[in-house]
Amino acid sequence: xxxxxxxxxxxxxxxxxxxxxxxxxxxxxxxxxxxxxxxxxxxxxxxxxxxxxxxxxxxxxxxxxxxxxxxxxxxxxxxxxxxxxxxxxxxxxxxxxxxxxxxxxxxxxxxxxxxxxxxxxxxxxxxxxxxxxxxxxxxxxxxxxxxxxxxxxxxxx
Numbered sequence: 001x002x003x004x005x006x007x008x009x010x011x012x013x014x015x016x017x018x019x020x021x022x023x024x025x026x027x028x029x030x031x032x033x034x035x036x037x038x039x040x041x042x043x044x045x046x047x048x049x050x051x052x053x054x055x056x057x058x059x060x061x062x063x064x065x066x067x068x069x070x071x072x073x074x075x076x077x078x079x080x081x082x083x084x085x086x087x088x089x090x091x092x093x094x095x096x097x098x099x100x101x102x103x104x105x106x107x108x109x110x111x112x113x114x115x116x117x118x119x120x121x122x123x124x125x126x127x128x129x130x131x132x133x134x135x136x137x138x139x140x141x142x143x144x145x146x147x148x149x150x151x152x153x154x155x156x157x
Contacts, residue, residue, distance in 0.1 A: 004073055004101050006082045012108035013087040015040065016061065019149065020085060021053035024106075027150045030083035033061040034069070036091055041065045059083070066091055070098040089133040089144075096140050104143035107134075107157070120146050120155040 008028035012020060015035055025033060033054050040046045041063045054061035064072070076082060086092055089105065096102050109123045110116075116125035124146050126134075134157045137144050146155040 003078050004076050004082070005078055005080060006084055006100075006102055008082075008106065009084045009086075009092060009102050009104065010106040010108050011087070011089050011092060011110065012085055013111050014109055015085055015087060016050035016053050018053060020083075020108075021057045021059070023149050024108075025054075025057050025059050025083050028081070028083055030081045031059055032080045032082050033059050034073075034082050034084045035061065035063045036066055036069045036084060036086045036095065037063070038065045041068065066094055069095060070100060073100055089130060089137060092142075093133055093136055093140070096137070096142065102142060104145070105137055107144065107146045108148060121148055121152075123148055 007030050008024065010020070010024060015037065016033055035041075035050060047063050051061050084102070089107065092102060092105050107124060110125050110130070112125040116127050116130075118124065119126040119131070134144050138157070144157040146157065147153070
């Protein structure tokens with residue numbers, strides 16, 4: 001198995017959008033965006049919209065389910081500088097528990113919904129399950145932090 005070159009991992013429930021493409025992909029030096037989401041991996045319309053952002057920054061993009069990511073990430077070429085993005089920290093936890101070599105996780109946008117509160121930044125809303133997941137990620141050895149853009153303050157969790 002070759003070295004898997006995951007250069008950046010982000011939780012953002014919008015997945016791929018202008019901020020991810022124009023700011024984070026460029027800042028991370030990624031040349032491949034890997035969207036890990038069971039629903040989006042089966043939705044050509046959502047894929048086509050996200051592909052426009054990837055094309056605009058000159059990155060390739062792939063859409064994998066959680067299980068497919070676990071099954072095939074070991075086949076990635078070392079020349080692929082992977083920007084991995086998922087909607088929730090629970091997906092990142094599942095990947096790590098199944099051997100995907102993620103060492104840090106940037107927490108970006110997590111939408112407001114019933115029972116969620118602001119967590120350090122106006123764009124990050126969490127409940128007790130979310131914060132417990134952050135703790136489990138740290139126990140698995142990940143650096144977990146909130147940073148909306150590279151120029152924003154970085155909050156270590």
